[in-house]
Amino acid sequence: MDMKEKTVKVAVIQATPRMFDTPGTIKKACELIEKAAGNGVKLMLFPEAFIGGYPKGMHLGVRVGIRTPEGRKDFRRYYENAICIPGPETDALAAAAAKAGAYVVSGVIEREENTSTLYCTALFIGPNGKVLGKHRKLVPTAAERLIWGSGDGSTLPVFTTPFGKIGAVICWENYMPLLRSAMYGKGLDIYLAPTFDARESWQISMRHIALESHCFVLTCNQFLPKSAFPTDLLCYDELAGQPDVLHRGGSAIINPFGEYLGGPLWDEEGIACAELDMGQIREAKFDFDVTGHYTRPDVMRLFVNEREQSSFNYENLSDCAFFEEECEEE
Numbered sequence: 001m002d003m004k005e006k007t008v009k010v011a012v013i014q015a016t017p018r019m020f021d022t023p024g025t026i027k028k029a030c031e032l033i034e035k036a037a038g039n040g041v042k043l044m045l046f047p048e049a050f051i052g053g054y055p056k057g058m059h060l061g062v063r064v065g066i067r068t069p070e071g072r073k074d075f076r077r078y079y080e081n082a083i084c085i086p087g088p089e090t091d092a093l094a095a096a097a098a099k100a101g102a103y104v105v106s107g108v109i110e111r112e113e114n115t116s117t118l119y120c121t122a123l124f125i126g127p128n129g130k131v132l133g134k135h136r137k138l139v140p141t142a143a144e145r146l147i148w149g150s151g152d153g154s155t156l157p158v159f160t161t162p163f164g165k166i167g168a169v170i171c172w173e174n175y176m177p178l179l180r181s182a183m184y185g186k187g188l189d190i191y192l193a194p195t196f197d198a199r200e201s202w203q204i205s206m207r208h209i210a211l212e213s214h215c216f217v218l219t220c221n222q223f224l225p226k227s228a229f230p231t232d233l234l235c236y237d238e239l240a241g242q243p244d245v246l247h248r249g250g251s252a253i254i255n256p257f258g259e260y261l262g263g264p265l266w267d268e269e270g271i272a273c274a275e276l277d278m279g280q281i282r283e284a285k286f287d288f289d290v291t292g293h294y295t296r297p298d299v300m301r302l303f304v305n306e307r308e309q310s311s312f313n314y315e316n317l318s319d320c321a322f323f324e325e326e327c328e329e330e
Helices: 022-037 069-080 088-100 142-146 171-175 177-184 200-213 280-284 321-329
Strands: 007-014 043-045 103-111 118-125 131-136 159-161 164-168 190-194 216-220 245-247 252-254 260-262 270-277
Touching: 007 022, 007 216, 007 252, 022 043, 022 088, 022 270, 043 190, 043 216, 088 103, 088 118, 103 164, 103 190, 118 164, 171 177, 171 190, 171 200, 177 200, 190 200, 200 216, 200 252, 252 270, 260 270
Parallel strands: 007 043, 043 103, 164 190, 190 216
Antiparallel strands: 007 270, 103 118, 118 131, 159 164, 216 252, 252 260
């Protein structure tokens, strides 16, 4: 970590998406980016699944062995509100980031052109108005597997900024010790944890990760009232009996000693900001450096497969010597 800038102002943006309305959410995100930039923020984190939405409390008509036509229609609507990377939605966010002169990281629901599988993704955009990359959640949690697929090791990026290295681990991926270690090994300085966990136990986990890594930790969550959902969803009745506030938030900024610098924010939308003294990482790692003097490579090592995994590998077999030999034998 050879930082040109010793301090940086960061923000976690706890906001409510416009559910099943990605154009409206993109517009809101751009406005929030501009607002945070007005306070001098150079790194902004939005919640998990902010673009595309997290349909908490819905099961889209699914029971074990049963799917309903109504649930299929609502999933189609959810799919249509997911985004491609790159695409017009990322172009809009990139333009806002360039205007703000800031790094923007946001949870998005991602789709690909050739499949109907969705991914829970962390999107990274630079102050130059370019998409830097993405991280796809490796393991959707519980019923999330109804709507999201699994990422692979090819999207575990860490990006170098003027103030240090940044990377993201999404929600309950943070409970995967090997993944945390893999990210620590890449030299993270600011550990980004977009989430949809509003439990008190999440706060304990985030403070533990700050202490374990001796990085700065930013965790960002949604404030989600039931009123954010359109009432014309065919499965809207699945929300009956749910509380008016489905999700309380809990966004926070934590220093390398596990102490709060901003937040946690509860029960409302808001932006928590903090000025990070990047040199504090050196102070914290004086007696515990999880990737340095507190490792034992003679006892244990971690191997990470970062190859892209694909079910389809097309080869022109007519060019293969084996294929030609088979033809000659015939």
